[in-house]
Amino acid sequence: MTAIHPGEAYAAQLLAIIQAPGAEAKDQLLASCRPPLANQIWQLPKLPSRPGREDWLREGKPPRRRRGLQHPNSRAQFLHAIWHIEVSAIDLAVLCSLSGAGMPEDFHAEQLRIAREEAAHAALVAARLEALGHPPGRDPVHFRLWEAACACRNLGEHLVVIPRFLEARGLDVNADLLPRILAYDEASHAVLNRIYQDEIGHVASGTRWHHYWCTRQGLQAEEHFRQVIEEHALLRHPSPAPLDHAGRRAAGFSTQELDCLQPSAGGNAP
Numbered sequence: 001m002t003a004i005h006p007g008e009a010y011a012a013q014l015l016a017i018i019q020a021p022g023a024e025a026k027d028q029l030l031a032s033c034r035p036p037l038a039n040q041i042w043q044l045p046k047l048p049s050r051p052g053r054e055d056w057l058r059e060g061k062p063p064r065r066r067r068g069l070q071h072p073n074s075r076a077q078f079l080h081a082i083w084h085i086e087v088s089a090i091d092l093a094v095l096c097s098l099s100g101a102g103m104p105e106d107f108h109a110e111q112l113r114i115a116r117e118e119a120a121h122a123a124l125v126a127a128r129l130e131a132l133g134h135p136p137g138r139d140p141v142h143f144r145l146w147e148a149a150c151a152c153r154n155l156g157e158h159l160v161v162i163p164r165f166l167e168a169r170g171l172d173v174n175a176d177l178l179p180r181i182l183a184y185d186e187a188s189h190a191v192l193n194r195i196y197q198d199e200i201g202h203v204a205s206g207t208r209w210h211h212y213w214c215t216r217q218g219l220q221a222e223e224h225f226r227q228v229i230e231e232h233a234l235l236r237h238p239s240p241a242p243l244d245h246a247g248r249r250a251a252g253f254s255t256q257e258l259d260c261l262q263p264s265a266g267g268n269a270p
């Protein structure tokens with residue numbers, strides 16, 4: 001019998017988490033997952049076209065919210081979208097670790113911790129949805145975050161596209177939403193505020209490890225950030241909310257990076 005290299009065993013564990021059906025099952029596997037020791041390497045396995053989900057969840061076009069947050073159904077639909085973003089974020093943090101063969105033990109420990117925080121977020125939002133009579137699975141969900149992550153060719157691209165662009169856009173949306181939802185739904189506001197605070201930490205972690213990765217590759221981080229934004233045409237969809245300057249600064253964005261996200265920066269913006 002051939003012994004399995006410890007790095008390959010870690011990669012197989014991560015793939016099993018991605019394939020596990022739903023946030024709870026993923027979190028149970030994460031609870032016993034330990035980061036690999038420094039310098040362990042592995043081959044990136046073939047990724048599934050869709051991460052594991054409960055079989056009651058339907059993929060499709062999420063409903064278009066036509067009414068404002070003052071309407072309970074509209075709030076529930078919004079929270080349902082956030083719930084699936086949080087479930088997807090578990091897979092994305094695990095994929096980040098999987099893409100980081102040869103990175104320090106601290107990097108992997110941080111991704112595993114983030115994945116567990118995302119699972120906690122998913123559980124909090126799921127509880128709100130139950131309380132609102134609109135349980136998880138009521139609306140169809142999309143897999144655009146997973147597809148965006150799978151389009152990354154290396155860890156550096158993943159760190160820009162996922163934590164530093166898409167999750168950072170989540171900060172913009174949340175900062176814009178928090179004061180408005182408070183007037184209608186204090187319990188949901190408390191959950192979204194907890195998510196917002198934790199996500200600043202997740203984006204900051206993305207910034208730190210992006211800088212680390214660029215230094216190791218001999219690249220200038222701000223220039224690499226700009227290039228990846230352009231190559232992945234990330235600005236083709238206009239931001240749904242104004243830039244959250246305070247949150248993004250706390251997460252390590254530089255003036256140059258913030259400038260290149262402004263609509264006037266051109267790039268691939270329509």
Ligand SMILES: [Fe+2]
Binds near residue numbers: 086117118121195199
């Ligand atoms: Fe989250």
